[in-house]
């Protein structure tokens with residue numbers, strides 16, 4: 001039985017506390033308007049995975065929204081403090097940077113940003129996932145495209161919808177009808193040994209794991225294409241898989257009512273093994 005509430009350790013406003021007593025002020029911008037940025041990364045055997053890439057994306061997301069991030073050393077110190085007091089060697093680490101307190105005027109950012117670092121239980125990895133196509137689309141030119149923003153309600157709604165249908169993850173299309181991404185993952189497919197994923201201009205998040213897998217493909221001589229495609233392409237693929245910091249590389253066995261070829265397939269497994277070996281040897285590539 002899962003312990004509830006799960007163990008969590010939180011750093012907020014320069015102080016370490018446990019997840020139950022950590023509190024955000026009622027006028028925090030992120031709470032009122034979703035104006036903030038975040039990162040989620042895995043911690044395995046007490047080592048954060050790809051922290052430099054995640055911190056670089058946090059800085060870039062914050063800069064795009066005009067939120068001044070604290071010095072990187074203070075984020076690193078907060079991460080260390082949280083991990084030193086979290087009781088488990090594996091964790092899900094969430095770094096949130098809100099636009100600070102709004103003083104009641106949500107469109108003005110007048111306060112210093114608020115840094116929150118939280119460690120909680122790392123969900124077990126599963127080999128495969130079932131996707132359900134979301135009935136809502138992502139605007140490829142939306143104001144928050146490419147930013148890992150705390151405005152996440154549309155993704156939460158898509159994933160809740162998928163879960164209600166018995167699936168694990170949502171398949172989100174963009175308003176052009178093209179494959180975009182999962183609710184909290186990037187999507188890939190393999191056809192005739194060519195590995196495809198949607199381009200960033202589809203509106204997908206440029207995932208850290210997506211970047212690592214693209215590098216592995218290039219290094220290992222696999223043919224890759226960033227392809228705009230309709231969802232029927234997935235049903236005709238030899239393999240479909242997802243990537244994210246918590247899933248790594250995960251095969252897809254079913255989309256809506258259609259069964260796909262047995263998953264994880266050959267190239268999916270190869271990429272998972274290459275990623276695992278790389279991160280074991282170098283957790284901060």
Ligand SMILES: Cc1ncc(COP(=O)(O)O)c(C=O)c1O
Pocket residue numbers: 040155181182183184185186204205206207208209210243244245246
């Ligand atoms: C919408 C979305 N796309 C893709 C990803 C995968 O990104 P990453 O590999 O950086 O975890 C995530 C991760 O949470 C996400 O929320």
